[in-house]
Each structure stands twice: as C-alpha cells, then as structure tokens.
Amino acid sequence: MILWGLVAGWSVRVLCWGMGQARLQRLKQTSRPVVRPVRHWADAIGLRRVPAVRVIPHGAPFLAGILRPVIFIPAALISKQHTPQIIVHELVHLKRGDLLTRPLDRMVADLFWFSPFAWAIRERLDYWREAIVDEETADLTGDRIAYARALTQVARHARPALILPVAAFTLKKEGTLKMRLTQLLSETPHRPKRLGLAVVAALALAAPLALAQGSLIRGAAILPADAIAYSHAVLDKAKLTSAFGMRKHPVSGEAKEHKGVDLAEEEGKPVYAPAAATVTRAEMTRGYGNLVEISAGNTVLRFGQLKDIKVSAGQSVSAGTVIGSLGQSGQATGPHLHLEVWRDGAAVDPM
Structure with a gap:
C-alpha cells in the first residue's frame, strides 16, 4: 500500500x-x-x-x-x-x-x-x-x-x-x-x-x-538470489526464552555458544515449515532430541526438542506443512522449540 x-x-x-x-x-x-x-x-x-x-x-x-x-x-x-x-x-x-x-x-x-x-x-x-x-x-x-x-x-x-x-x-x-x-x-x-x-x-x-x-x-533484491523465501510462521505464537549467542547453558551451567533461539509454548503445539524445502534429517539425536532439518537454497533450518516428528528424510515440504510438535525431548528444562538457521555453512541469528 x-x-x-x-x-x-x-x-x-x-x-x-x-x-x-x-x-x-x-x-x-x-x-x-x-x-x-x-x-x-x-x-x-x-x-x-x-x-x-x-x-x-x-x-x-x-x-x-x-x-x-x-x-x-x-x-x-x-x-x-x-x-x-x-x-x-x-x-x-x-x-x-x-x-x-x-x-x-x-x-x-x-x-x-x-x-x-x-x-x-x-x-x-x-x-x-x-x-x-x-x-x-x-x-x-x-x-x-x-x-x-x-x-x-x-x-x-x-x-x-x-x-x-x-x-x-x-x-x-x-x-x-x-x-x-x-x-x-x-x-x-x-x-x-x-x-x-x-x-x-x-x-x-x-x-x-x-x-x-x-x-x-528494492526490498526483494536485497536477499541473495538463492536465499530462502519465508511465507509461513514456524509457530502460531511463542515466547523467546533464549537468544542467539553466548549464554550460560540451562542444564550444564557452563558458558556455551547458543547457535539458535529457544521459543517456549505449550507442549504439543504444531511446528510448521516456513518455506518450501526438502527434509534432510528427521531423527532422534542426543542433544537436539527429536530433530527435523530442512534445506532450501543456501539455507538449512534445524528444529530441535520436538515431541514427535511428522515428516521423513527426503520428503519435500511446502510452507505451512506440519513437521512435528513442540516438546522437550533433548536437554531441556521445559517445552520449547530450538530453532537454528544455517547459511553457507555458518549459523546465523534466526531473529
């Protein structure tokens, strides 16, 4: 307008x-x-x-x-x-x-x-x-x-x-x-x-x-040609409980780099793919708990601490596809989504 x-x-x-x-x-x-x-x-x-x-x-x-x-x-x-x-x-x-x-x-x-x-x-x-x-x-x-x-x-x-x-x-x-x-x-x-x-x-x-x-x-031209185009929210609503960067780990207490953000919400809430992408990982891991990783262009997104996983590796998803539900399946003190964004092999602040 x-x-x-x-x-x-x-x-x-x-x-x-x-x-x-x-x-x-x-x-x-x-x-x-x-x-x-x-x-x-x-x-x-x-x-x-x-x-x-x-x-x-x-x-x-x-x-x-x-x-x-x-x-x-x-x-x-x-x-x-x-x-x-x-x-x-x-x-x-x-x-x-x-x-x-x-x-x-x-x-x-x-x-x-x-x-x-x-x-x-x-x-x-x-x-x-x-x-x-x-x-x-x-x-x-x-x-x-x-x-x-x-x-x-x-x-x-x-x-x-x-x-x-x-x-x-x-x-x-x-x-x-x-x-x-x-x-x-x-x-x-x-x-x-x-x-x-x-x-x-x-x-x-x-x-x-x-x-x-x-x-x-020029808004659209600022992003690289192969950058991901977001068109859907990851969660319907959430509260940011831990930002990107150095922090004191809530479980171990040691100073450690936090390569993503933590978004708290009621357990079981659906987690959505924010863009069209391909699922590259969908498995249980030691630190992330239930993890879904999707790739689009030069960007990789990781969704950790999921209660359950709704997609499988190799599957193509569109913006708005439910990939899992929010939980605390890994190292966590409460239900939340751990979200990471990687671009060209380096972690960037999702915010």
Whole structure:
C-alpha cells in the first residue's frame, strides 16, 4: 500500500508537470518578438549570451530556455517605465544559473511530495532566490526606490497563471511581496551568504527519506538470489526464552555458544515449515532430541526438542506443512522449540 501510494503521488506530480509544460508552450507560441535594449545590461552583468525579449499576452515576466534563453514580458508591462528593471532582473537570474537550480528544487520537492519539510524548504529557496536577485538588480540599476516601485507595479499587473521555470517578481505565497520589499529597503539586509548551503541542507534532509523509499522498492533484491523465501510462521505464537549467542547453558551451567533461539509454548503445539524445502534429517539425536532439518537454497533450518516428528528424510515440504510438535525431548528444562538457521555453512541469528 505504501509503495502504491508513492507511485500514485509521483504519477500526479508528473501529470501536473506535463500540464504545466503544455500550458507554458502554448503561452510561448502566442508570444511575439520585440526590440528592447539588452546588450549593455548583459555586458554589465558579464553575460556572454544575450537573451531575446518577447511579449506574452498575460501572466508574469519569466525567463526560459537553457540553450537559447528568452525573456518573456506580459503586454501590460512592456511599455511601462519599469521594463529595464524587469529585463535586468531576468538577466541576473540567468547569470546565477537559476534556470538549472530552480527545476532541481522542484524535482526534489516532487520526489518527496509526501514530506511537508521538502515543500517548506523549496518555498524558502524560492523566496531567497528572488530576494537575492532583487538586491543585485537594485544595485545594478542604481535606485532601490525605483526598483521597489517596479516590484509593486509588476505584482499588481501580473499574476502567475502557470508553473514557470523561473518566476520573476511574483511568488504565490501570501505576504511574500511585503517580505521582499522589507528585505530590499532594509538598511541592514540579511541574506544567506551561501544559497548553495540551503540546497545541500535540503538534499541532506531528503536523504533519509530517499533511503527509506529505496529500501521499500528494492526490498526483494536485497536477499541473495538463492536465499530462502519465508511465507509461513514456524509457530502460531511463542515466547523467546533464549537468544542467539553466548549464554550460560540451562542444564550444564557452563558458558556455551547458543547457535539458535529457544521459543517456549505449550507442549504439543504444531511446528510448521516456513518455506518450501526438502527434509534432510528427521531423527532422534542426543542433544537436539527429536530433530527435523530442512534445506532450501543456501539455507538449512534445524528444529530441535520436538515431541514427535511428522515428516521423513527426503520428503519435500511446502510452507505451512506440519513437521512435528513442540516438546522437550533433548536437554531441556521445559517445552520449547530450538530453532537454528544455517547459511553457507555458518549459523546465523534466526531473529
């Protein structure tokens, strides 16, 4: 259910991304070229590539195009006096490489769509990305008051109608405009020294979730190809009375390695084969008492202290086959099942 929930969420996110891209392409197709001075601003910023400027019918100004960047400006703003601030704002985005980093932020948030922390981090990255570009643009144009007016003018006329690669001026969250104006006009602005550290922090917080998802998806692949596949309980219920490892032997009192686990329950309770296997031993022994040993792949399971044996050597059993009943036929202080698991010739902890 968890895995299907993850897949369903990812499918919805992919669908939303596809719809946003389709709407974005339609908006681009309705755009028309316009001549605006860009070269001298690009040279001042240090850009080698000078993006073209196109007019769109509506929406917010934005920058798009990795190989051939283009600045899109809505028709309501192209003839205003604030057009230079819009163009410089987008050029700063281009210089900073936000056309690559912002889609990466969205990809991380979409991957961890179930985590409110991932979305909160993405919102903060969006805000600080715009706040830092605001500050750099105001410094380049030389007038913070004029840029603040441009910011409010654009926010008044433009509304983000779709998910854009890099949003200019406007962010969806309420109160963002006020925060950006306060940040811009503050005499002692506070901004992250390294925005990249925030991205690293986002990925670091996402890493445990990524490992958890990976373990769910890869669960079956973790086991060796020839490992046994368990599909039935050994006992209907039991109490663990002695764990795997060194212990004081309950009969002799000496320190001795316990190569299995002891599971206590009422005598006579059925003991089941946990997987399809072949019975390799079914006999009375000195230490184990009545012993049944089954083999599957590279794994051997030993069931000791049985009251009686229900199978014979060479017999094939399936998961859920009763192989005997719980007892105390060997060295024991009470009824229990002694269970051992051997893999590649070495005893391993059944727990």
